[in-house]
Amino acid sequence: MPPVSLIVLGAGDRGAKHAKWALAHPDRARVVGVAEPREVHRTRFVHDHALPPERSTSDWRDLAALGKIADAVLICTPDRLHVEPAVAFATLGYHIMVEKPMALDEASCREIVTAVERSGVMLSVGHVLRYTPYTSALKQIVDSGRLGSIVSIQHLEPVGFWHQAHSFVRGNWRRSDEATSMLMAKSCHDLDWLQYVLGEPPARVSSFGRLSHFSPANRPVGAADRCLDCSVTAECPYSAPRFYGELLERKEHRWPLSVVVDDFTPDALKEALRVGPYGRCVYGCDNDVVDHQVVAMEYPGGATATFTMTAFTEAVGNRSTRIFGTHGELVGDGQTIRVYDFLTRTEESIAVTGDGAMNASGGHGGGDAGLMGAFIEAVATKDPTRIKSGPRDSLLSHLSVLAAERARRNGSVETVRDPL
Template identity: 40%
Template sequence: MSSRLSKSFFRKGSKTKDEPMALPTSTGVQSVVTLAVIGCGQRGKNYSQYSLDFPEQCKVVAIAEPRPATRKQFAQEHQIDQTLVFRTWEELLAASEDTVKAIGKRLADAVLVTVQDHMHLEVTTAFAKQGYHILCEKPMSTSVEGCIEMEEVVRKANIIFGMGHVMRYSPYSQEITEVIRSGSLGELVNAVHVEPVGYYHFAHSYVRGSWGKERDSSFSLMTKCCHDIDLLCHWFGPAKPTRVSSFGSLKHFNKASKPMEARGATRCLDCPMEKKCEYSAKKIYLEPVAHGQTGWPIKPLVDGVPDIENVMEALQTGPYGRCVYECENDVCDNQVVNLEFSNGSTASLTMVAFSSTICERQTRLHFTHGEIVGDMHKFTVTDFRKKTSKTFRPSNLGGHGGGDIGLIRSFVEAVRFGKQQILGTNVEEVMQNHLIVFAAELSRKEGRVVDCRAFEVEARDMVAAANAKT
């Protein structure tokens, strides 16, 4: 394969100089930040919960959601005026444009982009061009070209921009960051970071679900672990990644691994060995809903409130009832990434499907004078010089160890005060850390060590050349 960037990463066919300004009020600071939510699924719901818990901080005033029952339920929960409830994001965008032309005002202060991955670029750039502040769920885009395009549009719009790299914003991660930045353990030399996705979580999302096929979304390192790479880069900063290598494969979730006892069954409800299979859709979805569980991972199966009847129908006819060995999935179920930084430090990331814990990252950070060992619930700091160890148990409220609420809180504050630095990052850094993930996947596919800086230069040159032709 050519040493040049793989075309599969491209769509077919330092901080910004000026801080974005808050929308003007009589005091110069937003009181209650208004939000428009595009995509009212799991991520949109999680972020929007902040407005219900802290109505003095923000309020959801407009939504766009194609599923009728989900749209109705979300609108009722947030008491949204029916004139601001839309089926598609294009309808919301058009209504906003009409409002801007008529009275010179947007429908909201900011937009939460929580649609499917392949839509992030189009939706984010459209609303950024209208001047909305943006919180975009990860990833920025499913292509290198898209990430660079989004960076350019956001910079030109001079807006507040947040990315769904929630790992940075949990109390657990932030307390570890404080220890690193304090220098009390010396210099950070090495990190060993493991993302145990969880056996049924991986089967749900990356085999049967929306992230199972690269052509429909992206490769699993990007869709699952781009915020792990972001966190590692954050911890080692200001040093930058210089070289990356990666290995991985789709080891298990394929036809070759299908048990003989399953015979010709293609759906769990028809399978003779369903009771013995850990990936049984009946065990993962139907039995829990029979006991009153209606949240994740059951909620994504239906539009509206899950019950025995509609979940059964979904398993009989929809993608979540398929045998995990008979799906069209093609993304890695195990992958390792090795990073070298500009100061000589190193890090490794392991993403693996086969674990009992669900996304409870395990991390070992090795310093010149100590170490930190953590599991997202607690971490232990050992100082070699003092010969002491102390365990910390940060608060853990909400999804991703409190990272979801930490991110939306920071984003709302950034919009409120017109200060990008409240988010602790900017679109340029976000884009660069996405490029590290693309470089790692290129390494896996081509079997070579990738120079990170050369990768970015080549990517920008290719995009510039493509733009020059159009």
């Protein structure tokens, strides 16, 4: 069958990476159009995919005005700009893959789900953790009954000290009013993953968390507004010139450096840090999202789970999980799964072959490729069951995130609403 045709809305880091999957699999998919407001990114994307001028635009509405020119659309616009194009392209008959989170409030999530179901098109949400080889192996163990009935789970997301500083203090997701909550922006993956592993969303949630460190109260004496002017940068673990400069020296011309500069030269980096947001002191930004948070969940089947997100870890590491069942215990770190059997008192260690590191630049341990492969296969075969992160499942996990954030803000125990 002919390759699935795609248009891409948003040619930033995520959009460009998803589109590169098509370049690697030209027999399965091809990109035929792009909408991207930033000229540098749009020009680079057009060159990579050999697009004609009439299929390249700064505004997605111009592509929508052409009617249905492709089988599917990848919506990789900023989080707050997902709803309008999703509804518009669903109405035109496009199958849709939308980056997570699919929307930032309940009404908007429901609007997208209603639009795709009314139009009879498929929707895949970018919950890449569902698609990793590690998750497949872990879920197979849970579903097999080896652990007995699941009683409780501990799950940790180590954000990484520099990732927090880059994305959630200096970067685009630093403010909840301009972007969204930390839980929605970063950890909707994790509540969705727990729902996938257990096979059901939580019934009740509570949550605690706050912004503890990245604030003016913790600013070192003598610190300047910008790292380039700072007299204490040598003692600061969050020094922007050191972090981004080391990436440049190692020729790591990808995320996160690619977010800071388009031209990978020392002069371009120095100028970006002199005038741009990524050169600001982490103790003098306008950020307000939390730097640590815990969520406690109770599931309809009786299991409980705790989720911890913290900025203060060595690196953007693999999530770590402990699953406690009536017949056994499972410990996983994203690469290795250890299962202990209570009856035989024996242990099995399973190494899982992933595909890259568990972060954006590493393809989320094979999750990025798995997400794209499943979506393209679903469109090609007209089989929505190939998609592991469809509209109803994703709506449920988004409602869980929204309930948890209400619980944190209100000091309450929140019920996760029925999506129907």
